[in-house]
Amino acid sequence: MTPTHAPLTRVDLEHLPDIARGSALLGTGGGGDPYIGRLLAARAIEEHGPVPVTALADVPDDALVVVVGGIGAPTVMVEKIPAVTEVTQAIDRLRPALPRPITHIACTEIGGVNSMLPIAAAARTGLPLVDADGMGRAFPELQMLTPSLMGVTACPLTVVDDKGNAMLLDAVDNLTAERLARAITVEMGCSATYTMYPMRGAQAREGLIPATLSAAHDLGRRMAAARAEHRDVVAEACAALAGLELFRGKVTAIERATVGGFARGRASMEGTGAHQGRRLDLEFQNEYVVARVEGRVAASVPDLVCVLDAETGTPVTTEGMRFGARVAVIGAPADPRWRTPEGLRLVGPASFGYDFPFRPVEELAPR
Amino acid sequence: MTPTHAPLTRVDLEHLPDIARGSALLGTGGGGDPYIGRLLAARAIEEHGPVPVTALADVPDDALVVVVGGIGAPTVMVEKIPAVTEVTQAIDRLRPALPRPITHIACTEIGGVNSMLPIAAAARTGLPLVDADGMGRAFPELQMLTPSLMGVTACPLTVVDDKGNAMLLDAVDNLTAERLARAITVEMGCSATYTMYPMRGAQAREGLIPATLSAAHDLGRRMAAARAEHRDVVAEACAALAGLELFRGKVTAIERATVGGFARGRASMEGTGAHQGRRLDLEFQNEYVVARVEGRVAASVPDLVCVLDAETGTPVTTEGMRFGARVAVIGAPADPRWRTPEGLRLVGPASFGYDFPFRPVEELAPR
Numbered sequence: 001m002t003p004t005h006a007p008l009t010r011v012d013l014e015h016l017p018d019i020a021r022g023s024a025l026l027g028t029g030g031g032g033d034p035y036i037g038r039l040l041a042a043r044a045i046e047e048h049g050p051v052p053v054t055a056l057a058d059v060p061d062d063a064l065v066v067v068v069g070g071i072g073a074p075t076v077m078v079e080k081i082p083a084v085t086e087v088t089q090a091i092d093r094l095r096p097a098l099p100r101p102i103t104h105i106a107c108t109e110i111g112g113v114n115s116m117l118p119i120a121a122a123a124r125t126g127l128p129l130v131d132a133d134g135m136g137r138a139f140p141e142l143q144m145l146t147p148s149l150m151g152v153t154a155c156p157l158t159v160v161d162d163k164g165n166a167m168l169l170d171a172v173d174n175l176t177a178e179r180l181a182r183a184i185t186v187e188m189g190c191s192a193t194y195t196m197y198p199m200r201g202a203q204a205r206e207g208l209i210p211a212t213l214s215a216a217h218d219l220g221r222r223m224a225a226a227r228a229e230h231r232d233v234v235a236e237a238c239a240a241l242a243g244l245e246l247f248r249g250k251v252t253a254i255e256r257a258t259v260g261g262f263a264r265g266r267a268s269m270e271g272t273g274a275h276q277g278r279r280l281d282l283e284f285q286n287e288y289v290v291a292r293v294e295g296r297v298a299a300s301v302p303d304l305v306c307v308l309d310a311e312t313g314t315p316v317t318t319e320g321m322r323f324g325a326r327v328a329v330i331g332a333p334a335d336p337r338w339r340t341p342e343g344l345r346l347v348g349p350a351s352f353g354y355d356f357p358f359r360p361v362e363e364l365a366p367r
Numbered sequence: 368m369t370p371t372h373a374p375l376t377r378v379d380l381e382h383l384p385d386i387a388r389g390s391a392l393l394g395t396g397g398g399g400d401p402y403i404g405r406l407l408a409a410r411a412i413e414e415h416g417p418v419p420v421t422a423l424a425d426v427p428d429d430a431l432v433v434v435v436g437g438i439g440a441p442t443v444m445v446e447k448i449p450a451v452t453e454v455t456q457a458i459d460r461l462r463p464a465l466p467r468p469i470t471h472i473a474c475t476e477i478g479g480v481n482s483m484l485p486i487a488a489a490a491r492t493g494l495p496l497v498d499a500d501g502m503g504r505a506f507p508e509l510q511m512l513t514p515s516l517m518g519v520t521a522c523p524l525t526v527v528d529d530k531g532n533a534m535l536l537d538a539v540d541n542l543t544a545e546r547l548a549r550a551i552t553v554e555m556g557c558s559a560t561y562t563m564y565p566m567r568g569a570q571a572r573e574g575l576i577p578a579t580l581s582a583a584h585d586l587g588r589r590m591a592a593a594r595a596e597h598r599d600v601v602a603e604a605c606a607a608l609a610g611l612e613l614f615r616g617k618v619t620a621i622e623r624a625t626v627g628g629f630a631r632g633r634a635s636m637e638g639t640g641a642h643q644g645r646r647l648d649l650e651f652q653n654e655y656v657v658a659r660v661e662g663r664v665a666a667s668v669p670d671l672v673c674v675l676d677a678e679t680g681t682p683v684t685t686e687g688m689r690f691g692a693r694v695a696v697i698g699a700p701a702d703p704r705w706r707t708p709e710g711l712r713l714v715g716p717a718s719f720g721y722d723f724p725f726r727p728v729e730e731l732a733p734r
Contacts, residue, residue: 093537096463165543167551168535170460176532183554184534187547 005221007131007214011119012050015217016041022220023115024315025237026212028304030287031111031138032070033317041116044123051122054104056132056210063201065104065208066094067134068121069114071142071159071181072191073263073286086193087121089160094195097156097168106130106204108145108196110212111138111287112317117193132208134197136335137304140262140286142181143174144347146337147197147207157181157196161188186261209335223313233313234328237306243332244365246291246298247280248272248310251325256318262286267321269329272310280329282307284318289352291329299331299361300354302338302347306330331361372588374498374581378486379417382584383408389587390482391682392604393579395671397654398478398505399437400684408483411490418489421471423499423577430568432471432575433461434501435488436481438509438526438548439558440630440653453560454488456527461562464523464535473497473571475512475563477579478505478654479684484560499575501564503702504671507629507653509548510541511714513704514564514574524548524563528555553628576702590680600680601695604673610699611732613658613665614647615639615677618692623685629653634688636696639677647696649674651685656719658696666698666728667721669705669714673697698728 008015016038024034045051059065068087095102105125107118110133122129134145142154154177160166167184171177177196185192199207219240226236238245249269256265262285271278281292288305291298299305307316310326321327337343339360345351348358375382383405391401412418426432435454462469472492474485477500489496501512509521521544527533534551538544544563552559566574586607593603605612616636623632629652638645648659655672658665666672674683677693688694704710706727712718715725 163543164539165547166537167547170533172531176530180532180534180551180554183550184547187550 005218007055007211008053008217010050010052011045011129013042013045018220018224019115019213019217020220021223021315022216022218023110024112024317025219025223025306025308026216026304027109027111027138027315027317028287028306029284029316029318030140031109031115032113033320034112034116037113037116041119041123044120048123048126051119052128053131053213054128056130056205056208059104059130059201059204061201063103063204064098064100065106065130065199065201065204066091066102066195067106067108067197068118068195069108069193070117070191071185071194073258073261083162086160086162087117088124089166090158090193090195091121091125093158093160093166093168094156094198098198102127104128104130106208107133107213109133109135109138110216114138115213115216129213130204130208131213132204132210133212134208136209136212136338138287139347142178142194142196145197146209146335147199147203148174148346149337149342150203150207152197152199152203152207154196156198157194159184159188159192159194161192182261190258190261227313234308234310234330237308237313238330241304241306241330241332243304243306243330244361245328246331247275247293247329249275249280249327251321251323251327254321254323263319265318269327272326282329285352286318288318290349290354291331297356298364300349300358301352302334302343302358303361304332304334306332331365333361372585374422374578375420375584377417377419378412378496380409380412385587385591386482386580386584387587388590388682389583389585390477391479391684392586392590392673392675393583393671394476394478394505394682394684395654395673396651396683396685397507398476398482399480400687401479401483404480404483408486408490411487415490415493418486419495420498420580421495423497423572423575426471426497426568426571428568430470430571431465431467432473432497432566432568432571433458433469433562434473434475434512434564435485435562436475436560437484437558438552438561440625440628450529453527453529454484455491456533457525457560457562458488458492460525460527460533460535461523461565465565469494471495471497473575474500474580476500476502476505477583481505482580482583496580497571497575498580499571499577500579501575503576503579503705505654506714509545509561509563512564513576513702514566514570515541515713516704516709517570517574519564519566519570519574521563523565524561526551526555526559526561528559549628557625557628594680601675601677601697604675604680605697608671608673608697608699610671610673610697611728612695613698614642614660614696616642616647616694618688618690618694621688621690630686632685636694639693649696652719653685655685657716657721658698664723665731667716667725668719669701669710669725670728671699671701673699698732700728
């Protein structure tokens with residue numbers, strides 16, 4: 001996804017609505033409520049001023065980059081809102097375990113609250129924010145970051161909660177780190193804040209996906225402009241994401257449960273307009289994982305499955321989806337490194353428990 | 368419980384069988400298999416020499432004492448044996464979080480593997496072992512230590528597993544520390560090793576229960592002597608513990624489940640000899656928690672409920688109890704500080720989910 005505007009050099013209050021809107025869509029339904037994240041980021045910028053943004057290519061070799069964000073079930077996070085002190089606590093708790101001072105903060109994922117918490121953390125700590133993230137979208141588990149593909153370890157990592165409980169974890173691999181951090185998160189009430197993946201500058205430059213903060217901002221801006229100009233927001237989002245409109249319809253069923261610290265569930269919709277008489281089924285684990293049209297896979301992880309309100313173009317999160325809502329579903333290609341054999345091992349359909357092989361959304365698209 | 372022999376000044380190989388036997392009984396069925404603990408301690412002493420023992424009263428003001436041990440379900444621990452490197456790892460992981468070097472090691476509890484792991488840890492680290500523990504028996508949860516009564520915090524604490532995963536935890540209170548450490552332990556496979564309750568010398572002197580390592584050694588020695596001299600081991604154990612023989616009988620039913628990281632269950636026995644025609648029921652959470660004779664409470668936490676093989680006098684752990692075994696059940700008074708209102712709030716029947724008030728075993732004893 002290439003931004004049509006110049007990349008961000010700082011994040012100020014005026015940028016937040018577009019970044020929140022764009023990252024809510026890129027978050028594929030997950031990453032937590034963007035509205036809550038936006039409030040946290042705005043408050044931090046009001047208090048501490050705008051956040052300087054460093055292009056990924058400009059991160060120096062001697063940098064020490066960490067990613068920060070929220071872990072848990074978005075369904076819980078909307079009620080148990082992370083405090084900004086939690087984010088800085090997670091960073092402060094990690095400092096003694098690192099060989100050098102932290103120099104930069106980056107986003108784990110571009111998605112809802114998790115594109116906003118790093119902005120808040122950067123504002124409060126005075127550290128610059130890297131224009132990059134570890135997913136190019138949102139994924140539910142902490143090993144699902146592109147730096148994992150080049151052997152960067154998530155640990156040492158910290159998980160802290162709103163009560164002041166803090167864990168420093170050293171796990172033998174990133175999948176184990178996910179299991180252990182998730183167990184603590186569940187016990188902390190299914191919502192907590194982390195700092196992880198300490199990376200040297202060269203590791204960050206190679207491991208992270210560049211310019212995704214700018215891309216989210218650009219996407220959000222294009223969507224807002226389309227809406228203001230009474231153009232089709234869904235078509236504009238498709239164009240920006242190089243994606244395909246898979247479906248328009250009305251939500252006819254939704255099942256949701258908080259299981260193992262995740263918001264899991266499924267939703268069904270019946271088609272409207274050109275899709276009249278057809279049915280689409282979505283399954284999610286915090287994020288939308290697979291979309292089936294008439295029982296046939298139309299898009300799946302790692303490709304993006306995005307849902308928007310068909311009238312307003314507002315991204316619909318998995319916890320925000322409601323019976324009767326009229327929505328559009330977009331499928332869009334993931335970052336190319338997720339489509340490699342190594343990438344698919346980490347975030348392909350099989351890693352979410354499905355037995356079908358991955359096929360790119362552009363190949364699956366209905367003729 | 369007052370030892371009839373001089374207190375230990377060191378622990379050598381020759382002391383291990385008696386300490387293991389005595390602490391298996393004091394462990395009230397919990398604390399893990401004493402045989403496994405004994406092997407770990409023997410190996411460490413063979414490699415590193417005997418362990419110097421410091422009397423609790425001799426711990427200096429500027430000491431920094433920690434307790435070490437195993438956390439999890441004894442049913443799992445008998446198959447997933449803690450490695451001694453795990454214990455030293457748990458200590459080493461805690462060092463950077465402490466303001467000063469660790470000077471002494473103590474037992475969390477006098478019970479099976481948890482009276483032996485500290486010996487192994489002391490041998491391997493070269494630190495002296497304090498002749499004391501935090502329970503005077505064994506209890507299943509990590510907030511159930513006498514130092515808790517004077518406000519000593521369990522954190523910072525470490526939990527490590529056999530794979531090399533390590534957690535450093537700072538929790539807001541000891542009950543939360545228990546919940547979070549337990550969640551990690553379950554995810555680590557229901558058996559892990561910890562270091563916790565960093566205490567200054569004065570805190571240790573006031574907070575720990577003195578001379579319990581010597582008492583366990585003395586108890587074990589008296590039981591062995593009684594057996595060698597064909598005297599009644601059960602009667603000797605009763606005398607040593609100032610306890611009462613509650614029952615002799617045959618195990619007729621046993622239910623066990625590993626639930627929430629604990630070995631929970633119940634056992635029933637029908638009386639033999641003087642107890643013919645009566646029934647005793649035991650309930651346990653790692654340790655024996657309550658004994659009922661004919662449905663009436665005969666002993667309960669915090670008092671000790673101990674089970675021995677009626678023929679050999681060997682202590683019977685909760686995971687070692689078998690259908691058809693002929694056993695004797697002893698009730699014995701807990702350390703007086705457990706019988707105070709504060710002590711009962713922490714380890715009384717209500718803290719184990721029972722709604723009956725605590726009554727001392729000597730008052731409950733059948734006339």
